[in-house]
Amino acid sequence: MAAHTVISGRYELEALPVARGGMGEVWFGHDTRLDRPVAVKFVRFPEGTPDEQLTRRFVRESRIAARLEHPGVPAVYDAGVHDGRPYLVMQRISGVSVSDLIAEQGRLPVGWAAAIAAQACAVLSVAHAASLVHRDLKPGNLMLEPDGGVKVLDFGLALAIDLTDFSKITNTGQVIGTPAYMAPEQILAGLSGPASDVYALGCTLHEMLCGQPVFAGSTTYTLMNKQVDEAPTPVRALRPEVPAEVDELVLAMLEKKPEDRPAGAGEVFARLVPFAVDLTPLPGILHPPSAPSPARMYATVLGRVFATTPPSAEEPPVADRPPATAPADLAEVRAEADRLIGQSRYNQAADLLAGAVDRAGHAGDEGLRQEYADALFESGDYHRAAPAYRQLVDDLTAQHGAAAPPVLDSRLREATCQALLGHTTEALRRLEALLEDERAVFGDDDSRVLDLRRQIGLLQLGAGQRAAAERTLSGVLDDLRRLHSAGHPAVTGTAELLAGLRRPG
Structure with missing residues (x-):
């Protein structure tokens, strides 16, 4: 972009970007309307040309990111498209990235490593409860501010991957994530869930404690292979003074199978907090304790609230949103919901439809409840979408029988929700049961059956079941190959996936 480029008539960008990554780039700028500094983050298209599906996912997930209200998440101010590229306008953060902190300081004091990781866990707990997975957590995306607070960056560029996106990713070679911090299920199947963020944080915590990445390799492929197959070196083998409990936690976070890791960010937080002590000043990084800090003043008082209650390992519950005020006439509600959906305002549409569904009860028509469940799904609220689809499946089965296409479609959506929430074992169980019924209804050679089998294979990869996946x-x-020509996209995509799975390390 040219120097002093102005986008949306108000955001003046500096001459050069401050950071570039595989999925985006960051520019510092100034909001000329409100006279404040901002950071503007653009999506980078893998093929170099605008991608409609990627843009749609970006819009959807940026709306979810904007709903995250937490001191550890930069505020989202605005979003738009400039020269065909989606962007987010966000709060500009001052501080030092943890990657730069490690480069400058080497091994961090145990207390600081625990404090930084625990603050990241607090953010992840809120994000995961909102069905938002970071997918690229790493030292470069953790910013330590001068007052000691930690900001988790780049939620807005953590693009959602659902089961229908797998074929595109495996065909184009698009990688979402940074190999040195990617969980095995991300590498093998492109599947990310809360447990993937726990793994990435484990890599980051290991690096903070040891001063070097948990795995290293001369090529991306070698590095990915190590993430999938090689056991990490225990922290205490490299730094014996680290408490055994911390070493055990890091190894648990780095388990290859998602279900073997700690149950969630809340559990990791509870296990880290006791070690976030002896937080001595970091010269040149933090303001001295004598410097006035409104953030510290606020945190000091907040820390005394419920101070006698031990930290909980449970994930925070997902708050039920009150039904939006809606027109009483059902036709008006659905028309307004359609208008909102047409503008990709899925969250508002879901809230509007929720009121209508509540008023109608089980007597309400199935189309209305289908629209409600679909709006929840498109908004990324998989926590609420999963039970909505489950109720829909039960009601539709009672009316039309288990083999009716609407029942099968809702079962697939419910299983997809479970997969996107990181409940891989449960998702596999539901998809395998669905496969039996789809085969009976559509036949073995139907494209829906073949696609479902492929999705099961990808989930098996994500669950670490490599032999079963193969x-x-x-x-x-x-x-x-029996049904299509050798050049058919489904043939080449599946062949490439298998070739990568079988390739020796």
Whole structure:
């Protein structure tokens, strides 16, 4: 971009970007209307040309990110599109990234490593409760501010991946994440959930304590292979003075299978907090304790609230949103919801439809409840979408039978919600049961059945079931080759996925 580029008539960008990554770039700028500094983050398209699907996902997830209200998340001010590229305007943060802190200081004091990671856990707990997974957590995305607070950056660029996106990712080679911090299920199947963020934070905590990445390699592929197959070196083998409990926690966070890791960010937080002590000043990084700090003043008082209650390992509950004030006439409600959905305002549409569903009760028509569940899904609120689809499945089954296409579609959406929430085992159980019924209804060679089998194989990969995944995907490839030409996208995509799975390290 040219120097002093102005976007949306108000955001004046500096001459050069301050950071570039695989999925985006960051520019500092100034909001000329409100006279304040901002950071503007642009999506970078993998193919170099605008991607409509990627833009749609970005818009959806940026709206979720904007709803995150937490001191550890930069505020989202605005969003738009400039020269075909989506962007977010965000609060500009002052401080030092944890990657720069490690480069300057080397191994961090145990107390500071625990304090930084615990603050990240507090943010992840809120994000995961809102069905938002970071997908690229790393030292470079953690900013230590001069008052000692930690900001988790780049939630707005953590683009959502759902089961329908897998074929595109595996075909184009698009990687969402940074290999040195990617969980095995991200590398193998492109599948990210809360447990993937726990793994990435484990890599980051290990690096803060040891002064070097948990895995290193001369190529991206070598590094990814180590993430999938190689056991991490215990922290105490590199730094014996680290408490055994911290070492055990890091190793638990770095378990290869998602279900073997701590249950969530809340549990990691509870295990870290006792070690966030002896937080001595970091010269040149933090303001001295004598310097006035409104943030510290605020935190001091807040820390005394419920001070006798031990930190909880439970994830915060997802708050039920009150139904939005809505027109009484159902036709008006649905028309307004359609208008909101047309503008990608899925969260507002879901809240509007929620009131209508509540008023109608079980007597309400299935189309209304389908629209409600779909709006929740598109808004990224998988916590509420999953039970909405489950109720829909039960009611539709009673009316139309288990083999009706609307029942099968809702079952697929519910299982997808479970997968996106990180409940891989439960998602697999539901998809495998669905597969039996779809085969009976559509036949083995139907595209829906083949696609479902492929999704099961990808989830098996994400769950660490590599042998089962290879069997599943090999069977899918054999059937695809029987039905299609060698150059068919489904054939080449599945073949490339299997080739990567079988490639020796």
